[in-house]
Amino acid sequence: MGTPGAPGAPDPPKPPEPSGVDLARVALRAAKEQARARGDATQQRKQARRGGLRSGARADGRDPLPLGSAINRLITERGWETPAAVGGVMGRWPQIVGDDLANHCVPQRYDENERVLTVQCDSTAWATNLRLLAPQLVARLNEDLGHGTVRIIKVLGPGGPGHRYGPLRAPGSRGPGDTYG
Numbered sequence: 581m582g583t584p585g586a587p588g589a590p591d592p593p594k595p596p597e598p599s600g601v602d603l604a605r606v607a608l609r610a611a612k613e614q615a616r617a618r619g620d621a622t623q624q625r626k627q628a629r630r631g632g633l634r635s636g637a638r639a640d641g642r643d644p645l646p647l648g649s650a651i652n653r654l655i656t657e658r659g660w661e662t663p664a665a666v667g668g669v670m671g672r673w674p675q676i677v678g679d680d681l682a683n684h685c686v687p688q689r690y691d692e693n694e695r696v697l698t699v700q701c702d703s704t705a706w707a708t709n710l711r712l713l714a715p716q717l718v719a720r721l722n723e724d725l726g727h728g729t730v731r732i733i734k735v736l737g738p739g740g741p742g743h744r745y746g747p748l749r750a751p752g753s754r755g756p757g758d759t760y761g
Contacts, residue, residue, distance in 0.1 A: 681713075697730050
């Protein structure tokens with residue numbers, strides 16, 4: 581006997597060709613695996629879109645949302661983007677202006693219509709310092725919040741105590757200080 585593949589040697593036996601039924605089973609198995617993979621991908625996309633939680637058979641406005649998504653949705657619906665951003669700046673005030681300035685100057689309010697940030701200082705020296713730094717601070721705030729969010733920084737000095745001497749006062753008077761020019 582000769583070696584296989586040599587001239588005159590018998591060919592090795594071939595495996596039988598798959599019949600129609602076997603081909604159908606292989607094709608069906610492959611189609612099921614592809615459908616399962618597509619279904620899993622579609623299911624993951626749906627869950628990601630609706631946050632994974634549902635209240636009923638179909639997604640609707642009553643479905644629970646993650647807290648961050650609910651807050652972002654509320655801010656967008658009410659048009660609170662700018663006040664929320666400014667509120668975030670007020671929370672990060674020490675990082676924006678530095679610890680020294682933050683210890684002596686505190687943001688009080690933001691007027692959205694006028695785009696004015698009001699800052700209260702605890703001494704006239706710090707108020708003067710902040711007035712000198714105001715243009716750089718406006719540029720820094722607009723860099724964080726978006727162009728034109730803050731136009732002016734209104735700096736307030738320290739407020740003195742109200743003068744209330746005696747139990748009786750004249751209506752509209754400001755105490756003993758209102759007689760001085």
